[in-house]
Amino acid sequence: MNPRTLLAAALALLPFAGTAAAATTPQPFTARYTVSQDGQPMGEATVTLRAGPDGSWILRKDTKGTAGLAALLGASTQEASRFRWKGTVPEAISYDYHLVAAGKDKRRHLQVDWATRQVSVQDGKHASSYPAQPGMVERNTVPLAVGLALGEGKRQLSLPVGVRQAVAAESFKVAGSETVKVPAGSFKAERVERSDSAREFSAWYVPGRYPLPVKLAQSDGGSLVLELVSYSQP
DSSP states (O other): OOHHHHTOOOOOOSOOSBOOOOOOOOOOEEEEEEEEETTEEEEEEEEEEEEOGGGOEEEEEEEEEOSHHHHHTTOEEEEEEEEEEETTEEEEEEEEEEEEETTEEEEEEEEEETTTTEEEEEETTEEEEEEOOTTOEETTTHHHHHHHHHHTTBOEEEEEEEOSSSEEEEEEEEEEEEEEEETTEEEEEEEEEEOSSOOOEEEEEOTTTOSSOSEEEEOSSSOEEEEEEEEEOO
């Protein structure tokens, strides 16, 4: 099992090309997922969105190993993003990652100083910095950003994603419509795929109903699948 893969639900956004609809941002929510690897149950993930201080927003993802090797290792990850809305783009302010597995503890912190347009990253003992780009997101907020773009009728995207040592350009596209069955039900969904050189995953969205994917399949270090169990708003 690759614990870091568990949290890499990586999709993201900049403008999709397509028919524009009215721009809207989601209300606070809680989404719960099952996590499996190579067809075997592995864990569960909970994603929450809430309003933060000073007009910012907080997107948090907590994943816990509940079966197999993930449970044996006591694997868990927490990701927390603070961002501000730029239209319907969750423009990054900070991102924190914390992994615990087999007694090991790994942390990463990303901070964007928009006054100086600089990104600083602390990854264990390693530190780096690089220029920020307007509208940049990071890996925890990209699934939300893509879902919102789809809700506006957009079909293709290119976006800046803040990673360890640079802002990476990533591209995605709607590859087709499919019916998918997940614990939350059966849905007619739009399948989004990475369209640049990194093509490790597909994600299925139901635009206008959920801002997050109902299913995400990733093949980095194994066939990892997240499937929606429930979605609720306060």
